Amino acid sequence: MKYIDEFRDGDIARKIADRLAQEARPERAYSFMEFCGGHTHAISRYGIADLLPANVRMVHGPGCPVCVLPIGRIDMAIALALEHGAIVCTYGDTLRVPASGGLSLIKAKARGGDIRMVYSAADALEIARQNPAREVVFFAIGFETTTPPTALAVRDAHRAGLANFSVLCCHVLTPAAITHILESPEVRQYGTVPLDGFVGPAHVSIVIGFAPYVQFAIDYQKPVVIAGFEPLDVMQAILMLVRQINEGRAEVENEFSRAVTREGNRNAQALVAEIFERRETFEWRGLGEVASSALKIRPAYAPFDAERRFNLAYRPVADNKACECGAILRGVKKPTDCKIFGTVCTPENPVGSCMVSSEGACAAHYSYGRFRDIPVVVEAA
Amino acid sequence: MKPVKKDYIRPLDFKHGRIDMGHGAGGRSSAQLIEEVFLAAFDNDCLRQGNDGAVFAPPPLPPGARLVMATDGHVVSPLFFPGGDVGCLSVHGTVNDVAMSGATPLYLTASFILEEGFALADLKRIVDSMAQAAREAGVPVITGDTKVVERGKGDGVFISTTGLGVVAPGVDIAGSNARLGDVILLSGTIGEHGVAVLSQRESLEFETTIESDTAALHTLVAAMLQAAPGGVRVLRDPTRGGLATTLNEIARQSRAGMLLDEAAIPVLPQVDAACELLGLDPLYIANEGKLIAVCAPEAAEAVLAAMRDHPLGQAAARIGVVTEDAHHFVQMTTRFGGRRVVDWLSGEQLPRIC
Amino acid sequence: MCLAIPARLVELLPGEQAIVNLGGIRKTVSVALIDAPQVDDYVIVHVGHAIGKIDPEEAARTLALFGELAQAQADADALSTAAKDTP
Numbered sequence: 163m164k165y166i167d168e169f170r171d172g173d174i175a176r177k178i179a180d181r182l183a184q185e186a187r188p189e190r191a192y193s194f195m196e197f198c199g200g201h202t203h204a205i206s207r208y209g210i211a212d213l214l215p216a217n218v219r220m221v222h223g224p225g226c227p228v229c230v231l232p233i234g235r236i237d238m239a240i241a242l243a244l245e246h247g248a249i250v251c252t253y254g255d256t257l258r259v260p261a262s263g264g265l266s267l268i269k270a271k272a273r274g275g276d277i278r279m280v281y282s283a284a285d286a287l288e289i290a291r292q293n294p295a296r297e298v299v300f301f302a303i304g305f306e307t308t309t310p311p312t313a314l315a316v317r318d319a320h321r322a323g324l325a326n327f328s329v330l331c332c333h334v335l336t337p338a339a340i341t342h343i344l345e346s347p348e349v350r351q352y353g354t355v356p357l358d359g360f361v362g363p364a365h366v367s368i369v370i371g372f373a374p375y376v377q378f379a380i381d382y383q384k385p386v387v388i389a390g391f392e393p394l395d396v397m398q399a400i401l402m403l404v405r406q407i408n409e410g411r412a413e414v415e416n417e418f419s420r421a422v423t424r425e426g427n428r429n430a431q432a433l434v435a436e437i438f439e440r441r442e443t444f445e446w447r448g449l450g451e452v453a454s455s456a457l458k459i460r461p462a463y464a465p466f467d468a469e470r471r472f473n474l475a476y477r478p479v480a481d482n483k484a485c486e487c488g489a490i491l492r493g494v495k496k497p498t499d500c501k502i503f504g505t506v507c508t509p510e511n512p513v514g515s516c517m518v519s520s521e522g523a524c525a526a527h528y529s530y531g532r533f534r535d536i537p538v539v540v541e542a543a
Numbered sequence: 544m545k546p547v548k549k550d551y552i553r554p555l556d557f558k559h560g561r562i563d564m565g566h567g568a569g570g571r572s573s574a575q576l577i578e579e580v581f582l583a584a585f586d587n588d589c590l591r592q593g594n595d596g597a598v599f600a601p602p603p604l605p606p607g608a609r610l611v612m613a614t615d616g617h618v619v620s621p622l623f624f625p626g627g628d629v630g631c632l633s634v635h636g637t638v639n640d641v642a643m644s645g646a647t648p649l650y651l652t653a654s655f656i657l658e659e660g661f662a663l664a665d666l667k668r669i670v671d672s673m674a675q676a677a678r679e680a681g682v683p684v685i686t687g688d689t690k691v692v693e694r695g696k697g698d699g700v701f702i703s704t705t706g707l708g709v710v711a712p713g714v715d716i717a718g719s720n721a722r723l724g725d726v727i728l729l730s731g732t733i734g735e736h737g738v739a740v741l742s743q744r745e746s747l748e749f750e751t752t753i754e755s756d757t758a759a760l761h762t763l764v765a766a767m768l769q770a771a772p773g774g775v776r777v778l779r780d781p782t783r784g785g786l787a788t789t790l791n792e793i794a795r796q797s798r799a800g801m802l803l804d805e806a807a808i809p810v811l812p813q814v815d816a817a818c819e820l821l822g823l824d825p826l827y828i829a830n831e832g833k834l835i836a837v838c839a840p841e842a843a844e845a846v847l848a849a850m851r852d853h854p855l856g857q858a859a860a861r862i863g864v865v866t867e868d869a870h871h872f873v874q875m876t877t878r879f880g881g882r883r884v885v886d887w888l889s890g891e892q893l894p895r896i897c
Numbered sequence: 898m899c900l901a902i903p904a905r906l907v908e909l910l911p912g913e914q915a916i917v918n919l920g921g922i923r924k925t926v927s928v929a930l931i932d933a934p935q936v937d938d939y940v941i942v943h944v945g946h947a948i949g950k951i952d953p954e955e956a957a958r959t960l961a962l963f964g965e966l967a968q969a970q971a972d973a974d975a976l977s978t979a980a981k982d983t984p
Contacts (some may be wrong), residue, residue: 399961
């Protein structure tokens with residue numbers, strides 16, 4: 163597969179690893195946050211941690227929109243199906259997330275809720291067209307990568323004059339989340355975040371460009387390297403970050419130049435701006451209320467806003483007290499620091515946000531990394 | 544006046560006919576369905592007896608031989624998919640379950656739960672496919688049953704098959720037999736059945752030439768056992784949950800760990816591509832014509848050669864070894880050079896967006 | 898939420914749609930979000946939509962950068978070997 167296989171070459175990976183070993187200065191530690199859930203997944207799946215020098219540590223950030231989706235929002239989606247009888251269309255990722263009352267979307271489906279998995283927002287629109295007598299709601303989650311397809315669906319619904327389609331909008335914004343991690347007063351509670359730089363999101367940046375990170379790098383004096391999705395991209399980006407630290411720079415660099423430009427996808431941005439506006443504040447699971455970090459549908463498109471249409475109120479639901487997700491999302495604690503990791507809280511029975519999706523720090527470590535300290539014995543002594 | 548034909552019954556209308564509640568009532572309508580669809584397709588001595596059960600002489604059982612029984616329900620949706628259908632799938636599935644004990648399959652039973660309104664044309668197609676699969680495998684369907692449920696209470700047809708086989712003396716194959724140092728073999732490429740079925744699901748439409756790998760594996764098993772008597776310790780077919788789940792099962796039963804080599808696991812490029820596109824992992828996708836074998840190290844070469852000689856094992860590969868591990872992890876060296884755990888499947892494998 | 902994959906655009910369809918080919922798999926996706934899509938473009942597909950294109954020159958440049966490291970390593974190795982051989 164072109165533009166995929168070349169970026170997964172194991173030999174080149176080892177060469178970059180050698181370079182990293184040479185350039186990472188032994189007298190200091192490097193701590194980088196990869197913001198994007200897709201990067202977390204790539205690091206786990208390819209075992210990249212094994213190829214990094216011991217003093218270069220990757221911290222998993224909150225870039226997994228399923229992980230940061232508050233329970234209260236899933237409760238709204240479930241209510242739409244079970245109480246309002248709507249057909250609720252959702253991406254596969256959200257189906258298993260536990261919500262209130264021992265329910266999840268998949269459990270609500272078992273109870274008779276008409277909940278359907280879709281691959282794209284356009285599929286939800288099609289379901290609305292095919293079922294004119296039923297209300298159809300698209301449960302829209304995701305960062306800036308996923309928002310333009312939702313905007314397109316609303317625009318198309320508006321143009322077609324569809325009377326039975328609406329969107330439960332839970333789209334969130336990346337730069338706001340990164341800022342929040344570094345600035346939040348709660349950081350004082352958990353301790354300062356020992357982060358030296360960021361591996362910037364791949365596909366979010368295709369849409370928003372790398373311009374939004376420039377001021378951020380200046381204001382907080384942290385380097386940002388936008389990295390592509392493949393393991394070689396990630397390793398190269400880590401090398402570029404190490405170099406910036408060594409040279410005392412704090413700039414935005416674009417490793418993913420084959421897909422990301424400074425301005426990003428203007429078409430998509432314009433479409434999003436037409437349909438959505440910023441919410442003043444939005445609760446992120448594990449991070450609390452974050453200002454100006456999420457989107458809602460503009461009044462001009464009110465009929466397509468499920469919250470207005472069904473008069474839904476958001477009720478926050480607190481996380482389990484033993485859950486350390488907040489600290490883990492800030493990079494202050496590791497999954498193994500959490501008392502309930504791997505015992506009460508597992509991928510089968512996730513208690514907190516970091517375990518619900520395969521890209522959450524805890525789920526990734528549980529699925530791919532918890533063997534790390536066990537030596538492999540192949541032959542009998 | 545022309546004589547009235549005694550007991551004249553209009554033949555079943557395979558073009559437009561549908562299953563109705565009468566077909567399950569046990570009367571003439573039922574008898575006709577059985578005769579014109581099932582007996583016509585399966586036709587063998589036992590079925591011709593027309594009794595409720597199949598009476599047969601026990602197979603030769605030398606001292607140390609044992610019998611094996613296995614049963615399977617088949618609820619695949621859609622019923623027809625590239626490379627197969629629920630009919631042949633139900634034959635292959637149970638023949639394979641029996642064969643995974645190292646047994647020679649002898650007989651099958653088949654039970655059908657039909658939904659009111661199911662097209663007779665589809666039923667005939669499925670049953671004919673089953674009959675062909677049974678003939679090619681040399682394993683007859685000797686008894687069966689049919690029931691009809693009301694419209695809306697069944698997905699067209701559900702099929703349940705049970706198989707009987709004989710394990711020869713000295714053959715000891717079980718999930719708990721894997722030992723430290725044993726070699727893990729895989730009979731061919733993975734992920735095709737699951738991808739073929741998924742490609743037909745409405746919400747995930749994509750065009751592919753991938754076909755299900757559904758096949759009866761008993762002759763492959765026989766060749767492997769003959770190549771290295773006593774050398775094969777575990778056999779299992781990686782169906783639901785895929786290769787990863789099956790290996791984890793064996794690891795747990797044998798109280799051992801495993802170390803796999805990702806580069807050695809054969810996957811067709813199109814299956815890889817489909818998985819990339821949908822956010823799936825080939826390791827967790829169902830196969831219906833592949834098997835895993837765990838062999839004593841000294842037998843591995845011979846078994847692998849026997850597999851590669853057989854039409855169903857041409858892409859057979861050595862994919863890993865059994866290790867000592869108190870946690871029973873299945874670990875894998877990635878193509879990239881790192882290491883990761885290949886865990887159990889968590890819930891149903893849903894296409895990832897993230 | 899970043900699972901997006903580069904695929905080759907093989908056919909344009911009416912209604913801002915197109916067929917893409919990834920390793921032999923063909924799928925219909927929306928191209929409404931990108932400018933002037935053309936056959937043989939490599940587009941990045943996310944949840945059934947093309948959200949951007951791959952710039953082949955930049956891709957080659959990136960690969961060359963990885964390769965440069967390999968070359969630099971090889972050069973460094975060659976130098977140290979030569980140093981050892983010098984009497």
